[in-house]
Amino acid sequence: MHRTVTELADGRELIYYDSEPGRDRGAEDPRPLDRVESTPELRRDPATGDWVTIAAHRQSRTYHPPADACPLCPSRDGRQSEIPAADYEVAVFENRFPSLAGGAGRCEVVCFTPEHDAGFADLTPERARLVLDAWTDRTAELSARPGVRQVYCFENRGAEIGVTLAHPHGQIYAFSTTTPRTAKHLAAASAHRARTGRNLFEDILAEARAATERVVLAGEHWTAFVPYAARWPYEVHLHPHRRVPDLTRLSEAERAEFPGLYLDLLRRFDRLFGLAAPTPYIAAWHQAPRTGGEELALHLELFTVRRTADKLKYTAGTEAGMDAFMNDVTPEAAARRLREVL
Incomplete structure (x- = not known):
């Protein structure tokens, strides 16, 4: 596995994971984005002891965009997405609309493939192994951050689950608390x-x-x-x-x-x-x-x-x-x- 760390226009971290070194990952993000301003709040339910995250800013997150405006596809034909490269294998970046941020933790998006209409089940064993390596790398790095208590890698698939972006992807949450x-x-x-x-x-x-x-x-x-x-x-x-x-x-x-x-x-x-x-x-x-x-x-x-x-x-x-x-x-x-x- 080879990883390339770069930044998006608003300062969020983007990491490309490739099966071999030598891929050109120098494409810059030209979008005029403002810095992400998110203030999620952790509140503890006194009746159960469970922590609940209040993240009202997520009401404005991207919701069921058409395929030609998918933010997780590679940037091609003059259309800029969250992935500046024209192609990629696996990409991980900080969520633009995070449920957790700052002292409350961190949220990342994991793009399994550049193919919009594919799914994890369509991956080759080699690509699935690269995703496993990315999960592992992120677990190691996020776990070492001050204040992180637990790292959770997951995938939601399908509108019936509540997925708002159809592109095959998962997420990683770095919690500052132990989940219920x-x-x-x-x-x-x-x-x-x-x-x-x-x-x-x-x-x-x-x-x-x-x-x-x-x-x-x-x-x-x-x-x-x-x-x-x-x-x-x-x-x-x-x-x-x-x-x-x-x-x-x-x-x-x-x-x-x-x-x-x-x-x-x-x-x-x-x-x-x-x-x-x-x-x-x-x-x-x-x-x-x-x-x-x-x-x-x-x-x-x-x-x-x-x-x-x-x-x-x-x-x-x-x-x-x-x-x-x-x-x-x-x-x-x-x-x-x-x-x-x-």
Whole structure:
């Protein structure tokens, strides 16, 4: 991997990730942009202890632009975008409309490909590996910044999820706090250790691998399985067999195997419902916080809000109101369906 660091017209950082050195990344951003002025505010809910970010400036962010005005495509034919280069492999830049900024953290956009109508599942294994390397590099750099508590890499795909830019991309959030879901993981892992003397996530993986009816894919270094108490109709967790806290600690063998398994998994998701449109999903990397996360295990959670070809799973009364999920598909049936769609 080769990285080139540059700046956009308003001073935001832009990083090109290339598979080989020697690419010309000297194109400048000629847009007359003002410096980003964002003042997100962190407020703690006294009833739950959860941190909530108030980011009112995001009301004016780019919303469903036409394809010929996509800000994530390369700059071509006189049209300037967030990527000054006429082509790129993987590009990462500071979000122009960040939810987190300054002491509250940082938000970055990860462009997986210059192809507007592609998706992560369309990438080659080599390009998927380059994205993994970019995630890893950003995790290492952001984790080392003062005030950063946790780094979260994720992808939202599909209008049904709420995506406002159709170009294939993900995001990276550097939080100054521990996220509520990670806090639950920490509490559960601590209780499990006190009760059994073992690590919770190692036991979850071992149990899933033993209960083969919930395994979707398995390699030498990774296993993808539907969790025992899945919240979403089709939800898969992808774990390395060796427990590590974050992406920076993966071995070369684990990195080499990941792209093929992950691309296979995404392509199975796209075949689930027999639709011409790709399946909407969220792909979320769970990484341990900077300190105090020794019991946590790196893993990726992939799930879709679609439960049938013409029905969505909404987070309505019980889910949104009480955080009590009701699943319409048994985990065993979901795993069986994902194995069948090869």
